Amino acid sequence: MNDYHQRLSKLLLEKNEQLSPNQALTWVELMWEDFETSSAKAGRDYLGSEMTERIVRQWIENYGDRLHDFVTKNPKYKHFLNQ
Numbered sequence: 001m002n003d004y005h006q007r008l009s010k011l012l013l014e015k016n017e018q019l020s021p022n023q024a025l026t027w028v029e030l031m032w033e034d035f036e037t038s039s040a041k042a043g044r045d046y047l048g049s050e051m052t053e054r055i056v057r058q059w060i061e062n063y064g065d066r067l068h069d070f071v072t073k074n075p076k077y078k079h080f081l082n083q
Contacts, residue, residue: 004053005029008060015064027067031056 009024019027035055039046 004049005032008032008053008056011057012060012064012067015060016067018068028056028060031059 005025005028008028009021012024012027013019013021016024032052035052036046
């Protein structure tokens with residue numbers, strides 16, 4: 001799993017220069033967990049790490065450049081991402 005997270009955090013850093021490497025990795029871990037948890041709660045079969053990577057990659061491609069703005073609007077995650 002660490003390889004997936006490292007690849008995705010590198011992609012996120014390319015998309016968003018305002019994030020630190022630790023913040024990018026935290027974002028990837030949060031998105032990864034969110035997707036897998038939401039899928040499980042919905043009763044979907046587990047489709048594997050490759051599917052989760054694909055979804056998180058898509059989120060990074062679509063929203064990665066604006067993720068730093070998310071903390072401002074959602075203080076619930078501030079303690080995860082502020083350094």
